[in-house]
Amino acid sequence: MKIKNVELETVCGITSKLPDNQLVEVAFAGKSNVGKSSLINALMNRKSLARTSAQPGKTQTINFYHITGLVPEQDESTDSVNNVAKKEKEIQLYFVDLPGYGYAKASISAKEQWGKMIERYLHSSKQLKAVFLLIDIRHEPSANDRNMYDWILHNGYKPIIIATKLDKINRSQIAKQVKLIKTTLKAEPETIIIPFSATSKQGRDEIYDTIGKIL
Ligand code: GDP
DSSP states (O other), X not given: OEEEEEEEEEEEOTTSOOOOOOSOEEEEEEBTTSSHHHHHHHHHTOSSSSOOOSSTTOOOOEEXXXXXXXXXXXXXXXXXXXXXXXXXXXXXXXXXXXXXXXXXXXXXXXXXXXXXXXXXXXXXXXXEEEEEEEEETTSOOOHHHHHHHHHHHHTTOOOEEEEEOGGGSOGGGHHHHHHHHHHHHTOOTTOOEEEOOTTTOTTHHHHXXXXXXXX
């Protein structure tokens, strides 16, 4: 996917009405500091539109980014030699940045607000088609991660796992860490896990492909 345009269209706080969007939404969840802003920026080809967390426990909002992109037209008849001439079609969707969880120093009321916001969104969005759950590839998923995984599942979505900060481990450790994430989350066997690095952008095309299949 090539990004043509991105716009932060709606920012929802705890009391805001959620937008009644007509376009497909894909959401991103994960604990604070997991690399969610960095991932969303990498997917949008922007350096810092989604904030990277300088201040943990920052205001909890749900942010809707309106994305216009170009994807190759699916044309079975085009032979690979003619790839250069392949047509592209325009697609539009929302990236939904859900507030990060698990910030230890957040007050109880802040944690409650967080839960209510996410629940309200997962329950009420008519256009949500996929939920990406971000897990740091270096660590065993936490109790909060497991709860989030189950929560997404119970709301009727198959979580797609993005294992972040891929560049921080050796290649030889990748398979072992992916397996650890799968087993700790008790993920269904067919669960998609995409290792990703915001630094090298490794994994980005696979995420774009996954999104392309949803649209
Ligand atoms: P968020 O709180 O989930 O939005 O996390 P951020 O995107 O703000 O990232 C938290 C910290 O991890 C920042 O210092 C980022 O620079 C760093 N970070 C995020 N993704 C990566 C990555 O893929 N590789 C490396 N090396 N650092 C990362």
